[in-house]
Amino acid sequence: MAAKKPQSLGQQILHEELSCSICLELFTRPKLLPCGHTFCQDCLQVYFAESQEVKCPNCQLQVSLPPGGVTGLPENHSAAKFCEKLSKTDANADKQAKPRNKCSQHPSEDYQLYCTQCDVPVCYVCLEETHDGHSMTSLKNATKERKPVVQTLLKEGKEILGTYHDALKDMREKEKRLIEQKKQTEKDIIEAYERTLKEFERTANRLRLRVQEKHDENTEARQRQMETVQREVDELAAACDQAEQEMAQGGVTFLVREDRLTEVIEKHRGAPLPPPLRTQVIAFHPKNFDNMPEPLGDIVVGATAAVSKDRDDHQGNQGQGQRVERLTFRGQGSDEGSETT
Structure with missing residues (x-):
């Protein structure tokens, strides 16, 4: 490393x-x-x-x-x-790292002169082979004359490199903001989702409470009717049981009870049965989630490639040529659509 x-x-x-x-x-x-x-x-x-x-x-x-x-x-x-x-x-x-004065064309030879016509350093072999008759100057003079030009080029090159460096730095900052925006958007979606779930839970609890109230009313009405019928049954059954027991004993005491038995029989003879219990029917009709009026939220994607520095900029640019992708909470997933504003 x-x-x-x-x-x-x-x-x-x-x-x-x-x-x-x-x-x-x-x-x-x-x-x-x-x-x-x-x-x-x-x-x-x-x-x-x-x-x-x-x-x-x-x-x-x-x-x-x-x-x-x-x-x-x-x-x-x-x-x-x-x-x-x-x-x-x-x-x-x-x-x-150490200065090299060896000729690039003839490695065994050192540079000796500078060809002002070709703007290159040369050795004696180069002078004889390819630079015969060209104007020459010493390496010292050439270095003195050319150094300011090279320094100017170096300065310009470093300025260009500095521009590239600033561009890379800006790209890294934008990448960081993109990651932060993504995390914040995901957080907003989760919060909206949790709020929706809580509202659904509150609605479900209210519906269940209403169902329980109606069920309790039906139960009370049924209990009252059953108690009334049970009293009639107990009265008639007691009179019949008493007369039957006295007759079985072989005595004449049942004759004394005959009036009471007659009274009870006449009371229940032809008496109508209790009417059917009228209870409140409880039913649940769920809404069609495909026709919900409000979606969970919208994903707004800016049309430009530039990244907003903060969420306020992002929200402030809405409406300037943006594509709106709608994410709608459904019973079996989500719907995605897009529109341009």
Whole structure:
């Protein structure tokens, strides 16, 4: 993981983009988390071993590790290849750190002069072969004359690299805001869902309470009618049982009870049976969820590629060429539609 810190701004930017945010060094066996961030395999193993929750070290999103743990995560092959190339570039830069005056065309010869006609340094062999008759100057004079031009180009190059660096920084900030907006939107959806469930639960409880009240009324009416009929049954049964027992004894006491038996029989002779109990029928007719007037909520997607810095900007831009995707709470899932406003 250890690598020598580069000196140029361009290499600094590359090193920053290809460095693990845990160890701050070039990736070693880079592993890709589900959220899209990359870290060294060894760094993730140490990080998740010490953490109570499995969250991305960068964005703090909850991540799910495969059955094999960190080693089972997909490898970021692109990052690994770039790190390998950058390491070789750093190694070559270290080897070439000392000034070289050897001719690129004739490695055994040193540069001796500078061809002002071709704007290149040359050795004596070059002078004889390809630069015969060209105007020449000393390397010292050429260095003195060309140095300001190179310095100007270097300044411009560093300014351009700085622009790229600012663009990368802005992209990372926008990525962070995108993740935060996604988390907030998911939170809002869950809250709306929970509020809807609570309202459904309150409605269900009110309906159940109403059903219980009607059931209690029916039960009371049935109990009163049964008590009335039971009293009539008890009276007639007692009179019949008493007369039957006295007759079975063989005496004449049943003659004394005859008047009472006659009275009871005449009372119940031809008496109508109790009318059928009129109870209140209890039924439930559920609403058609496909025709619910209000959806759970709308997902509003801006038409532009720019990301709002906060939710107020996002809400303030509604109506400016946006696509509205409607997520409607259904009995068996959800409906998705879109419209342009």
